[in-house]
Amino acid sequence: MSEKSNTYTISELASEFGVTSRALRLYEESELLSPKREGTRRIYAERDRVRLRLIQRGKRLGWSLAEIHESFDLYDSSLGEEAQLNYLLEKLDARRRILETQKQDVELALADMEHIADNARTTLSNIQTGK
Amino acid sequence: MSEKSNTYTISELASEFGVTSRALRLYEESELLSPKREGTRRIYAERDRVRLRLIQRGKRLGWSLAEIHESFDLYDSSLGEEAQLNYLLEKLDARRRILETQKQDVELALADMEHIADNARTTLSNIQTGK
DNA sequence: CTTTACGTTTACGTTAACGTCAATTAAAAT
């Protein structure tokens, strides 16, 4: 059995992930994290670290905290009844389509950057050769 | 020579792109668009449509208007002196790295979605078969 | 000539995602 019961204080987790404590409290208020309490102190576990990674990935993708929350709902969805499953599949497909678009957008942006860079490198090489 | 001198009013452009006039004025104030004026009225040209497409792509990538503005600077950068060119290449590479990360993030998110979907479809098929 | 339809500027309102105190409290170190 895996028994990794590592715990973290708020400032430990904050500095590890390069965020502020304020942000972690906000994420908790937004129901993205749910640390245990030791008295009044927050105790974060591995689960919270995993979620925090996902939060940061979501942010890099431009998602709002609400959208990240929705994605957690997808992860957490209990595979229950048939209707629920079909609903889940619809939601997943909607996300997938958005991600596919975003993938194309990234490719296009990358192509643009590389095109401009090529251009610049050519000009640069001309300058240096002709000097 | 290509002589497409199509022009558009603010509401035409707004409805075509599914944004409000307010947004277009904000984009202008943010120096992302620069329509001509016919008296006091804004007259948008093809160039503005192209920019608007880029703005929307940038937004889908989660960029702020300021970041979109910076990307326009990259597009517009006049390939001048050697120092300028090297600076441009650095900027381009920085953007490229961010985009590569984002590309990976998209792939990871897609993989997650598909994993959950597979799971759901299997469960669903079991329910339907066992019924 | 006067509605009607669009457009303009000015300006205040709103939401999200934190930043930044301030006042407390509890545990740890001296």
Add this chain to the structure above:
DNA sequence: ATTTTAATTGACGTTAACGTAAACGTAAAG
């Protein structure tokens, strides 16, 4: 016992990206 050190809960401030409404101009249509 007292000083640090780390946390906690308010609560107000801030920036971005618009929304929304007010007050006004102008040109075409009836």
